[in-house]
Structure formats: C-alpha cells, structure tokens
Amino acid sequence: MPHAMNRRKLLKTASATALGAWGAAAGAQSFGFAPQQRYPDPSVFILDPSFAKYRIYSSTIEQLGTGMRWAEGPVYFPETGTLILSDIPNNRLMKYEEKTGKFSVHKQGVNYANGNTRDRQGRLISCEHSVTRRVVRTERDGRTTVLADSYQGKRLNAPNDVVVKSDDSVWFTDPLFGINGEWEGARATPEQATTNVYRIAKDGQISAVVTDIVNPNGLAFSSDEKKLYVIEWKGTPHRSVWSFDVSADGSSLSNKTKLIDADGPGALDGMRVDRDGNLWCGWGFSGALSAQPSDIGGGMSAYLPLGKSEEMDGVKVFNPQGKPIGFIRLPERCANLEFGGPKRNRLYMASSHSLYALYVEAHGAA
Template identity: 80%
Template sequence: MQNATLKPRRRFLTNAAGSGLAAFAGLAGAQSFDFKPNQRYPDPSVLILDPSFAKYRIYSSTVEQLGSGMRWAEGPVYFPEGGYLLCSDIPNNRLMKYDEKTGKFTVHKHNANYANGNTRDRQGRLVTCEHSVTRRVVRTEKNGRMTVLADSYEGKRLNAPNDVVVRSDDTVWFTDPTFGINGEWEGSRATPEQATTNVYRIAKDGKLSAVITDLVNPNGLAFSPDEKKLYVVEWKGTPNRSIWSYDVAADGASVSNKTKLIDADGPGALDGFRVDRDGNFWCGWGFSGAFAPEPTDVGGGMKAHLPLGKSEDMDGVKVFNREGKPIGFIRLPERCANLEFGGPKRNRLYMASSHSLYALYVEAHGAV
C-alpha cells in the first residue's frame, strides 16, 4: 500500500466564498473543502480489507462531493418519490437538501430545532430527532404540519434524541443520549432529567417504552434486513465504542440477548450506520479524539497531550460483514458521521461528513 495514494485529496479553505459549491448553496460563513475527485479507476480511496468486499466495489465509480459549507453534517435520509436527500447541519440549526435531478445543494429548512437523525416512515413522511431545546421526535405530515411523537418519558423530558429508524410494523425506535444538551455547539446546555440514556420504542398507538436502558449514550441504530435483530452503537463504550446486537421479540415490542458484535478496537469512532440487503454494516468512521495520558515536549517550552491517532488515517466509512469482520473502507477527506443508501436503485451511498456531503455508487443496496 503506497502512502501517497492515501493522502486526503483536499485543500482547506478558510473562506467559504472560495468554494463554488458553498457559494452556490448560499452557505457563506461556514467552512468548506475544495474537493478533487480521483481521476483513476478504481478509486484508491475505496480499500478492500477482505476479498469478500471486492464484489461491492464498482471499478469505475469514484467518490463525489455533492455539497459543502456545513459545520457538522448528520442524519441523511433519502426520498425516492422526489429524488432528493435531506441531511442535518446541526450547529447551523438547519436541514439541507440535495436534489439528484439538478445537482443543487440548498437549505431546506431554517430553525430546525437542531435536527440530528432523520428517517422516512412507511408512508413517506419525514421523522426527525430534534436534538436540543425542544428535545423531541417529530413527524412532518404531507401538508407540512408537525406531529410530536415523543418529548418526555415518565413525566420527564427526553435528553437529546439522536438517531431514529422506523420498523415495518410502523413502530418508531430512537436513541436518546445527552450530546445535544452537553454544551452550546449543538443546541443549548441543559441538565439531563432522565436517569439513564435509553433506546426507546414508540408503538403504533403512541405509547413510549424504554427498550434498552443500560447503554451509555447510545447513538446510531438499525435493524437487520429481516428485522429480527436490532443493532445499536454505544458511543461511550468501555474501553471502545461498540455496536451491540439484540434479538427482537416475536411481537416486536422488546429486545434481549445483548451481544457485542463490533468493537472499534482503538481510537476509531463509530457513529451512524446503515445495513445493506446482505446484512453488512456500512459505518460512519473517524478518529475518536483520544489523547495520550502523558504530555510530550512539542517545543517552545510547551508540553502537550498528543492524539493517539491521525484523523486522515481514519476518516471515512468502514464496512463490516454480518459477523462483524471489517471487509472494506472508503477513505474520505472528512470524518463521516452518518450515511444513507439512496438513488433510484438504492445503490448510491450518501455520506454526511463534517462539512460536506459525499456519494459513491456501490454494488450494494440499502436494506430498506
């Protein structure tokens, strides 16, 4: 493996006006990257960690940057009826829209209550985790009105709803860590009212139940293709971030048999993820920010606690098979927080990554 092929293909710009993408989308004042797509096939950014991943790589497909100028991109969700994708720009408190037909990347909604995770229900309606201030899960009806699905549990406010999925039985499942109320960057600081950080289920009749209560800051979640398994990222896992697997009860109302399936195994950080039809995990990946416990002399009479890894070595999407074995990696110039399969054939992988939205066509299809 030649290190030269692994260097991020980017040039950091301090002024968003220098990026045509950012200026076009009206994103002045936000940081942006001038991305240079690779001209060679296959794209050296798509790494085969195990031969089993080769069938999912398209030889003549390369990573594309579709838009930039965000501050922390999250929660991509695809709408096949309209041929567009929405994603959250949490610190800027807005939802962004990428239109596949026109290629335009624009603001879809201002004052989005610090929206984080988004999904589409079986009726084609947007379901959103409002991450801070309102701290609730809402559904946008076809007429544009908002329906509050959950904002409290046992008489106390939710923490900061993070990611959400809808099962085929129309139940809504979401995670509720504290990220959105830990500071002022992704909303407003507040004291958690819940004693634990839970995974919740909203039944068809609207009843809210806590199905998992022993994870520290649960994050991304998804079901297996047959919906017999629920997978959840534990952001504050010990010692590393992990994906836990649960068996879903026959009635779909509870889970059991907690099993660690994937361990980040070091400074790598799991975030949001999607499962394809073969049961593989396509995981947002990046550096956790871990630093050495002892300081190192960095010159100028200063000592610093140096990071235990390099972001440029870890930013991207890591792919695991259904047994939890790493099989592939898509290297990106920015950390990927979450992703979504979209396009008419559900084989276009959209990657919400820090300041930008990227895409790559693959020989895999989203499970739902």
C-alpha cells in the first residue's frame, strides 16, 4: 500500500510539473503547430526573387504563446523588451517578455481593446473599440488619458487600429466591428454617418482625414512618412490597401490610389512597413462562400467556402509598388503584426489564438 501511495504521489507530482511547464509555454504546441527541424523553413515562401534577401536561411517560425480567442494589435516596447497585444473577446491585454519567454495576462477589463501602438515618449496608446469606444493613452503612473471619444459631438464608432507620426500626431481608423455584435464587445447603434480615418493633432484637435472608405481597418505610414496606407475591409468589392499622399505639414491627405487588391477570397487586416518600404500584411481567407449550395451528403446542401484557410493564412509581403514578393504561411489567420527585438528584425504575428515570431533580414520602420 505505501508503495502504491508513493507511486500515485509521484504521478500526481509529474502531472503537475507537466501542466506547469505547459502553462509557462502557454501551450506552445497546440493548434497543430510543430516547429520546423529543417532549414530553411518551408513555410516561408519567396514569391519574387527580391524577397530572398529578407529570408534568413536558419530562422524558423516559433509559437510563443496561445490560448487567446482573437489576437490583435501587437506593439513592441524596446525599453523593456516586451510585446503587448490584445485578446479582444476575452477583454484583456497580453504580454510577452523576450528575456524570459513568459507569456501572461498584462491587464484585464480593457474595453475590448483592439489596435495598440506606442507614442514617441514610450507610452501605450490603445483603441478601446467597444463600450467606451475611444482612443486612450496609458501614462507612466498607470493613469488613463482619453485622446478621442467623439467627433463633432457624436460618439466614435469602434476605434480599430492606430499609429503615431513623428510629429506626435495620432492617426486611427474607426470602422463598425466593435459594435456590430456581442463577440468583440457590445452591440450598439453607430452615431457617425461614415466610417473614417481620424488625425489627432499634437494640440488635441481631431479631424477626419478620410471619409470615403467602408470600414477602414489597418493603417501604416511609409518609411519616409510621405504616404499613409489604409486597409479597406469592404466595399471595393475586395479588401484593398489604399495609398494617400501626406501633405508637407502632415495634416491632410490627397491622391487616393489603390495599391493592393486582395482579389477574391484573400483578407487583409493589419500591416507594418519595413525600412525598405515593403508592406508586411496580415493575410488569410475572407470566409467568402460560393453562390450556390453543394451536396455534402446526408441529404444536405451547404454553401462551401471559396478558399482554403490552410493555404491562405499567414503574412503576405508586398513591395512599395504593391507587388507580392513573399509569404509566411501560418496554421492560423494573422490579424496583425509588429517588428520587435533589439534590432527590430523579429517579426511578431498575432494570429487568431496564438502569437508567432520569425527573425527576418528586414527591420521595422521607426
């Protein structure tokens, strides 16, 4: 009997140890992900010879953490070597620490924060895209400063993604996603007549700089800040990236040009720009369905998807002229991404349930 009790105790201890290790790694082997043992990683595709210089032969994709419901808005803080990202349906911010590899909850109850960025002073700026529907800044002492919650006396729709320009102006998109249903927040009636891109000047004045895009989503400045790129989620009829020229004083936009068309079932979401001007875009299957149902057996017919998520999910890279040059295939759809690490050459990819990373020979634009 003592021997059996000791054996049960040993098994219990081993089980607890295994669970502890799993928690520390945040379940890093789930959702069908297995690290590649061979170089180069076969999940990194060169679509054009110009992308070859950005692929590191001996770098493979890593899954750093998982267990989220919809990962979004990664932002890197070089001072602490940490990455903050949103887990929208769970209404929390997550944190990854580069030195320890720890993946944990950073903050709960964040009003379904979506996009995040840092300002030039190193403070976190977040888009609370439901309930409060505002853009906020977290001060160094933890206080929250509201940067925008209304425009022309009416509440914002659902702030989605945000960037900060070198002149300290804050630019953000305001689609309807956070108030369309109950999954990513609370359903509400929009008050704005259009879905806009806004600019918050250094003095706090808010202006609508784009008013003719249907549900603007991700946005990013070119490496020289002479152009602003905005992803249109719907209405073109495909998802697209629009390019705008930024005025010399940085306050207005002109020359709207379609740079990238997702062309069919492809889905663009968030994006980042590297120092060479390439656009690294979250990519995946849009969920588009066939026009007519097909027989699926059992006397049933169903509208089948027009694409395969397992072939399309990941990151698609375009050169400054909008030509696709590279693709990083992931086991989950990538919503948004960020360049981090001390050299700004570690690509972090917030993808559905998980956070992935890949070292590349590209460096994120400042």
